Amino acid sequence: MRARASFTKEFCVFLHLIMGKQKKGSASQNVQASKTASRSQPNANTGKPKGSDSDSVSVKQEPLDWKKLNPKTEHYEFGGPFGAFAMITLLPVLVLAFAFGCDSTGYDPLHRLYAFASDIVQGNFSWEMLSSLAASWKPSSLLWFLGFLAQIITYSIAMPGETVQGTKLRDGTRLTYKLNALSAAQTGFMISMLSHKSQGLYAPLWVYHNFPHLAVASLIVAFAVSIGVYVASFIGKPRLLALGGNTGNPIYDFMIGRELNPRIGNFDLKFFTELRPGLLGWLVIDICMAFKQYATLNRVTNSMILVVAFQAIYVLDALYNEVSILTTMDITTDGFGFMLAFGNLCWVPMMYSLQARYLADFPVDLPIISVIAIVGIEVLGLYIFRSANSEKDKFRTNPNDPSVKDLKYIETKAGSRLITSGWWGKARHINYLGDWLMSIAWCLPCGFNSVIPYFYCIYFAILLIHRERRDDDKCRKKYGEDWEKYCSTVKYRIIPGIY
Known part of the structure; x- marks a missing residue:
């Protein structure tokens, strides 16, 4: 998705x-779930647990430590x-x-929200008017x-x-x-x-x-x-x-x-x-x-x-x-x-x-040339997004799949593999580019008489850049030198050759 x-x-x-930014100091939140106690294995001949002289078997499991599970x-x-x-x-x-x-x-x-808020702040309203709005x-x-x-x-x-x-x-x-x-x-x-x-x-x-x-x-x-x-x-x-x-x-x-x-x-x-x-x-x-x-x-x-x-x-x-x-x-x-x-x-x-x-x-009503251009942007965005995500999913689940077995990657000390070829060799978040292109294709059919229909693709671009920065910071802390090596190989963040 x-x-x-x-x-x-x-x-x-x-x-x-x-x-x-965040207000509190960060602390590690990784928690180990409590492990169940080892159980005695029944003897195949007697039905008794191995190493037990008792005729009755008491199978016990340690209760979950909810304080540790929910820090x-x-x-x-x-x-x-x-x-x-x-x-x-x-x-x-x-x-x-x-x-x-x-x-x-x-x-x-x-503009209407600002005017309404200004009237309330200046007292230019009546309770009857507000109650009528609610009613x-x-x-x-x-x-x-x-x-x-x-x-x-x-x-x-x-x-x-x-x-x-x-x-x-x-x-x-x-x-x-x-x-x-x-x-x-x-x-x-x-x-x-x-x-x-x-x-x-x-x-x-x-x-x-x-x-x-x-x-x-x-x-x-x-x-x-x-x-x-x-x-x-x-x-x-x-x-x-x-x-x-x-x-x-x-x-x-x-x-x-x-x-x-x-x-x-x-x-x-x-x-x-x-x-x-x-x-x-x-x-x-x-x-x-x-x-x-x-x-x-x-x-x-x-x-x-x-x-x-x-x-x-x-x-x-x-x-x-x-x-x-x-x-x-x-x-x-x-x-x-x-x-x-x-x-x-x-x-x-x-x-x-x-x-x-x-x-x-x-x-x-759009001219035919505009329709063709907008469809082209949508198809390109969808192709980039779906192809890139499918490539990564296949590499994670079945790295021997014929479509991904030849991909190059960096084996990190953390045990993860960072792809350095294919779609993910072009940019570290190439799927974001496809996603943003699709958001543009959704807004362009509305023409240019109002900026409001473009609200989504504008703030979505800001959020994708911010999300990429947060992810980069997280990966830099997680992989250390391996991430530096990866970034030197895959140089662009979202848009190949530009950003």
Whole structure:
């Protein structure tokens, strides 16, 4: 799954850039899980344990030392508690600013937000006006959003799928996951099409007209889920916590995520939330915006077709490669808290659909040469991203595969292999280049009458550069001289020959 799909921490890092570096001194958080006591092996003839004269066998296992498994976090990220509070408050405000500040009269979310905030600071408002704003929200949007989630949950549980094991956890266990995201999505779309067949364009037009109210509904659900998993992490039997979410500061732990893998029975909340509601909600909104354009123009512009097609390819690709998220930091390392819940339930569907929303309000007809150029950028980005990631995955899982067996690499003292040829010999993060090219192809169909549709690709470029710098620092500390040797061989960071 591409870097973009991990919300997921994108805008959080962006705010981190603004607010400064980490506040607490770092400390090692690597923990060894307690080992089970060695068990006596039964004698094949007598059934008694070897070396025992007793007729009874007592098999004992040392209880898990939860204090060692869940050490206190002493390393803050994203600006610590202050940064966490800013994210919890400012990110929802930004979502609402883009939801209510972008419509057919103009796309000026930041200007409208500034004007609204200025009126409040100067006292140019009345409580009646504020209460009327709150009262104007439509509760039916919350029912719609909850119904959408209920369908996805139902299909995810009921549909068959391949059962796989995740990575080994600190307590020595492996969780099982059912992979059926694509089949659940297909079922959901088919049932929705059949159920709305007699209603014409009522449903997609309702989504368009009530988009701001749906944004509020997604925020309510995101906060409810975040609060629920945070409170539950203190209740009942001891739980495996995220190494980065056990600081004891409620604001920070609530934002970053305290429990590693909260589950209801076998239903993994984080695994479900990571892809399905956000990506499918994003695609549904895109499709609804295309129908809105059709209702207005009696046709769909080529720019809208490009945006919906490009983003649909991304969504379907992520669902098809669902197994890949089991090795991402979101699943293996990060806790499930506000950052992931908000990112996938609210930020992804409400912010990533910005280009489709813009084209629904301000249609753009592209000349054929522009269409060809934009498709070329998308295909190039997708090819670089998918080829590079596939090459690395094959090298990690099966280095004798014919397609990667001839790759050159550096064997590090840490035991890792750093590829110095193929895609990864061109740049140390060549996949970031492909990812960014695709983000540009998503924005270009909107034309150049407004900078707002380009919000994503602008901050995404900043975040990729920042992410590459953080990774470089981590690898420099981990590999030492081997990393210096690697960098002297693979000289460019993201763009070959340039950066």
